[in-house]
Amino acid sequence: MSDWGSVPVTGSTTLPPDPGVMKAIGLNHALPTAIADLVDNSVDAGATTVLVRFVRDDARLLGVYVVDDGRGMDESTLDRAMTVGSRRDYDSTALGHFGIGLKAASLGQAAGVTVISRADGPAVGRRWTMQKAADSFECEIVSAEFATATMDTAWGPLTTQRGTVVRWDGVKEFPGARNAKVVERYLETTLTGLRQHLGLVFHRLLEERRFSLLVDIHDVAVSESGPPFLVDPIDPFAYVRSGHPAYPCTLTAELDGAGVELRCHIWPGRSQLPGFHLSGTPERHQGFFFYRRGRLLQDGGWNAVTHPEKHLQLARVAVDIDDHPAAFTMNPEKTRVETASAFAQAVDEASGPGGENFADYLRDAEGAYRDSRKRSRSRPRVVPPGRGFAPALRRAIGRELEYLAGEEPIEILWGDFKDDSFFDVDREARTVWVNKRYRAAVLGGRGGSLNDAPVVKALLYLLVEDLFRGAYLGAKDRDNVELWRSVLTAAAKEETG
Ligand SMILES: Nc1ncnc2c1ncn2[C@@H]1O[C@H](COP(=O)(O)OP(=O)(O)OP(=O)(O)O)[C@@H](O)[C@H]1O
Ligand SMILES: [Mg+2]
Structure with missing residues (x-):
């Protein structure tokens, strides 16, 4: 036997x-x-x-x-x-x-x-x-x-x-x-x-x-x-601008004698769109997004083509599996797709119209990720915004900039002024005061609250934030405050008519 x-x-x-x-x-x-x-x-x-x-x-x-x-x-x-x-x-x-x-x-x-x-x-x-x-x-x-x-x-x-x-x-x-x-x-x-x-x-x-x-x-x-809440579509490829000018790019993989299209995308770094974050971190959603008859079956994963990596988090590839039943099998829960054993090699050998390949794509996705990190590292650290800033505004600032450790936040508050100056910088009190007499004009009829006037406050923050860093105001800084105050006061007076 x-x-x-x-x-x-x-x-x-x-x-x-x-x-x-x-x-x-x-x-x-x-x-x-x-x-x-x-x-x-x-x-x-x-x-x-x-x-x-x-x-x-x-x-x-x-x-x-x-x-x-x-x-x-x-x-x-x-x-x-x-x-x-x-x-x-x-x-x-x-x-x-x-x-x-x-x-x-x-x-x-x-x-x-x-x-x-x-x-x-x-x-x-x-x-x-x-x-x-x-x-x-x-x-x-x-x-x-x-x-x-x-x-x-x-x-x-x-x-x-x-x-x-x-x-x-x-x-x-x-x-x-x-x-x-x-x-x-x-x-x-x-x-x-x-x-x-x-x-x-x-x-x-x-x-x-x-x-x-x-x-x-x-x-x-x-x-x-x-x-009832309407369920809104969440498109995992809906960035406003591609993270790399050469993408999206379609590579074709030969599998079982048929061409499988791999639509390779690179997200821009640090996107806040829901389509990027999905559930949890974007890091978990790199890799293949398989669709069958318009329904998404898998929301990321590399199917043994490469390993998930922090640096690859901007890479997402859309694949429609409809015409390739032999190469792809969905699990009964329809949450994953098993790929044929030849898939990884077919992807390695896939090529685009100009001879692009998958290794180039991964390298470009990694490069886009590194560039986006570099940009944020080259920005100076700032003093965080505190009271007076709407939470959404604080979050937006926090996403773009890193905060200096141990610095008290800057508050931005409406105050009574003796003169008609639009604003004043009070370093001791860590406060930017804005003259109350312009409040109604700035709000243009909307009700006031602690976090009102986000546009004006955001602009003032971007203008004066660096004056709160360090020990003292230099002559140049003081002159700048004079300049901004004089121009903004004229503008504010114009607003009130
Ligand atoms: N909401 C519905 N309206 C009409 N028919 C339905 C509905 N839900 C189920 N059916 C019928 O019941 C059958 C069995 O459904 P079931 O979800 O168990 O299997 P399936 O949809 O055929 O395959 P799968 O296991 O891939 O979901 C369907 O094929 C359909 O004929
Ligand atoms: Mg069913």
Whole structure:
């Protein structure tokens, strides 16, 4: 028996899976990726609007709904939909592929999933609970009245004459304590993360207006829903100006006899756009962004082509995998793409129209990153802004400049002046005083507050900040203050008319 021959068989016996297998499915999902899986189905059903609704009472979270106005399902379609692994005929735009998304995403997150749907006939409903599924693969039938009432509920801006409602009960990660504060905190962070994830995954489809996606919170204690938030698309390539003039650049990799296009981008350094930061740090989102049928499957990662590195954080490559089913495989959660073993070499050998290659690209991305760091290092350190500056203004200054250690912040405040000077620099009090008599003119009718007039304050800060560094004012500095005061006072008088 030392040869590797084929195995002889004498017959077969049917061994259906033990229902306990249900306990294992969907465990790799997180709440946002699981909800994205349900949204995929709504998009496949041709929905124009999808609503994700969190349901709470005073002190607890009760469940989640994903509701769409798509084509809906009749009873036999719904039975097939609830069957694990039941694949249908997918058209060339379908996001579905495995026939498990709905069940895995739901039972990974919740103790029970109810699907209620209406096509052209009566509303129908089915429920899987983890308990019943794992005991005996028994799927429950929802009462017809309840199904109809659910479809006829007011679902915000949706019309659900046709459509589908997916309901999760017993969501595992919901806070257990009965405590309104805890619920609010959970909702705040979860909804931020969810809108971020959905906005990214569906950014192309949302930009193309294939559908719109809403999130709201329904409070059963008062039977009211809060205003729905629209999920905005978050495009991970939407910089205003490229970080390198030669990019974006398309390289073509030869894989299995077909050309795979690698759209190579370099972000500008230190961008504050949400499309750059995504969830967490931009460092985690370097590398490949794979799309299938307009849906994002992977938000960064190098797939063994190179290693993630701080210096490569501006490099992002968009790849549409639609036409290359043999070279790319998505995981069932649709959050990663496995690449064929030949991928890394194909990328190494990829080239652009002018003979550019991937090694050049990585080097350029690294260079752009180093340049952007150099620029900020060559700027002098400054005295931080303190009271009187709007928080957004303080943050903007903080992003651009490093602060001197141990320097008291500069305040910028309105004060009573004996004369008509526009401003004064008070080094002892670490304060720039601005003459109150010009306040109404500067504000132009808006109400005053501690942080008002951000433009004027920003300009004054940029002008005088360096006077607060060091021990004393030199003659040149004093003359500058005289000059600025005289010109600005004339200007301010002009403003007041
Ligand atoms: N919101 C919906 N509207 C209409 N039909 C739906 C909806 N959700 C699910 N279905 C039906 O149920 C089937 C099973 O959905 P499921 O998500 O489990 O698998 P899939 O979408 O076919 O593949 P994948 O595992 O890749 O998601 C779908 O193919 C579709 O026919
Ligand atoms: Mg699906």
